[in-house]
Amino acid sequence: MHEWVLKVPRAKAKTTIWFCQSPLFATHLPELIATHQGPCAIITDATLKKLYAKQLQGLDAKVFSIPSGETAKTRETKAYLEDLLLSHHLGRDTLLIGLGGGVICDIVGFVAATYCRGVSLVLIPTTLLAMVDAAIGGKTGVNTPYGKNTIGSFYFPDQVLIDPSFLQTLPKQELRNGLVEVIKYSLIASKPLFVQLQKHINGFASLDVAWIKHLIQKSIRIKGKDIREDPFEQKGRRRILNYGHTIGHALEKLEEYRMPHGQAVAIGMMAAAFMSCEMGFLRFEQLEEIQALFQQYDIPLKLKKTHPIDAFLTGFALDKKAVKGSVRFVLLKEIGAAHPFEGEYCTEVPFPILEKALAWMNR
Ligand SMILES: NC(=O)c1ccc[n+]([C@@H]2O[C@H](COP(=O)([O-])OP(=O)(O)OC[C@H]3O[C@@H](n4cnc5c(N)ncnc54)[C@H](O)[C@@H]3O)[C@@H](O)[C@H]2O)c1
DSSP, X not given: OOOOXXXXXXXXXXXXXXXXXXXXXXXXXXXHHHHSSSOEEEEEEHHHHHHTHHHHHTSXXXXXXXXXXXXXOSHHHHHHHHHHHHHTTOOTTOEEEEEESHHHXXXXXXXXXXXXGOOEEEEEEOSHHIIIIITSSOXXXXXXXXXXEEEEEEOOOSEEEEOGGGGGGSOHXXXXXXXXXXXXXXXXHOHHHHHHHHHOHHHHHTTOHHHHHHHHHHHHHXXXXXXXXXXXXXXXXXXXXXXXXXXXHHHHHHTTTOSOHHHHHHHHHHHHHHHHHHTTSSOHHHHHHHHHHHHHTTOOOOOSSOOOHHHHHHHHTTOXXXXXXXXXXXXXXXXXXXXXXXXXXXXXXXXXXXXXXXHHHTO
16 A cells, blocks of 8 residues: 555645724715625525615615524524525625524535535624624534534635614523623633623613623633634534533524523533532532523523433533543533643543532422
8 A cells, every 4th residue: 555645735724803983874885885795695584684675776786585593593594505506596706694683694605615525604693692602613513303504514604794773673582692602601611701791781771782792802812812722623622612502502402492582501510510519520509600691681591391301411422522422522621711720621521420410400
């Protein structure tokens, strides 16, 4: 046998993130479209297409939409979009612009990754969750009957345009979903952010622009640091961003995606904090402090119906941190710091503790 190695320099990914100071539809977006050397296609969802119909009308771009919500994040929708783009003869010089929440960011990102073997991508996140999380970091994908985000790719957008004024039309529940991710960043990486969140409940309730902008920038800085260290989730550090999501994703699937994503992740984070306590890392007073913060922001932590432990275990099987079928969890050392576990940033949890945590969650 003769070995021959083809060396390919590691793909360089660079995303420029802009905070819009002036109205996005009047200045930034028309400029972006005008400067792109090729056709532009905006892909959004039905809710946003209706809400922003007037603003979208004047743009020199084709506008396509898919149904709103998580149920549209499928392989079928991806194929639908690809056929639509092909039927409009849009080629490799096309700029795809995803305008929407996390669902749009994920699916348009995935379409961009494979359409004509990859086209330019700009994301315009319109939910708080997408601004602080889904639009940042290059993870794209769709759900399958086997679980969330089970098919996808890493594909970094060239640009992300953030305009917090989109949050004015966002329903309160959706805002809370995004806040849960901000709370997550505070738990895994920033005690000062946790303390600020405890103090400024009103800033969030009143959508104080400066405060919301601060939360978005702080979140992106925390996520950005972990992405720079581990862009393709290969080493471990990026795993901390998954805090609370192992149980959260299993719960979402068990609830047939009817439970708000933020609530499922909040419950998952509480269960992981409980396990951190039981494993002797997190102090009990801090577990209580975390619970109190969720309650201050009216994030429900109670399940309406209980789920058998076996159902959770099946749900964990496809978790990306699992090794040889064994599920691993990101745990807290203290508020503001995920436990490093010698650079793995996740660990197996003895079954009796996991069982106790799931029973505690089902209480
Ligand atoms: N790729 C990643 O790194 C990453 C990270 C976190 C979450 N996600 C994914 O993000 C998805 C959840 O995102 P989401 O919570 O933004 O959900 P979403 O995209 O479904 O948006 C929630 C709802 O809000 C509506 N909406 C969006 N913007 C609006 C606005 N400005 N005004 C009024 N209504 C608006 C949408 O039409 C939808 O009905 C999940 O699929 C999750 O897996 C991905």
